[in-house]
Amino acid sequence: MSRLPRAQEYLKTGFNAEAASAARFRALAARAREEGRQRLAAALAELAAAKDELALVQYAAAESIREPAEELPAAIAAALAEEQYENESLYPRMIREVDAETGGVLSGIVDSQRAHAARIEGLLDAVTRSAGDIPA
Ligand SMILES: [Fe+2]
Numbered sequence: 001m002s003r004l005p006r007a008q009e010y011l012k013t014g015f016n017a018e019a020a021s022a023a024r025f026r027a028l029a030a031r032a033r034e035e036g037r038q039r040l041a042a043a044l045a046e047l048a049a050a051k052d053e054l055a056l057v058q059y060a061a062a063e064s065i066r067e068p069a070e071e072l073p074a075a076i077a078a079a080l081a082e083e084q085y086e087n088e089s090l091y092p093r094m095i096r097e098v099d100a101e102t103g104g105v106l107s108g109i110v111d112s113q114r115a116h117a118a119r120i121e122g123l124l125d126a127v128t129r130s131a132g133d134i135p136a
Contacts, residue, residue: 004065011062015055022051073127080120087113 025048032041091110095103126134 008062011058015058018051018055022048076124083113083117
């Protein structure tokens with residue numbers, strides 16, 4: 001059997017890990033900014049950008065070994081499916097199992113993500129109808 005599935009899986013794991021690190025460093029930077037520690041905030045924001053880069057390196061590597069290469073519309077459709085899974089299954093299950101305050105936070109995430117999903121659907125529709133860029 002090909003080693004590609006494991007390579008894909010590990011690159012995806014690395015992508016998710018570094019994307020989460022980037023979000024964490026952005027959150028730390030926001031905290032430092034709120035506390036008036038502007039230079040610390042700037043340093044943490046730089047680290048967040050560096051983590052984003054590491055995520056993108058692994059995303060690109062996963063793309064390059066994917067067979068057949070996934071077109072951008074298919075990749076956007078997969079991202080939309082993931083968002084829909086989160087909204088319809090993942091978050092609702094978590095909301096049922098936590099206290100009301102935490103459930104409220106997670107419900108707010110779902111509300112935002114529903115708007116994101118609608119936006120992504122629109123983008124997917126536009127990018128499917130055109131081989132080039134989407135209309136302005
Ligand atoms: Fe999401």
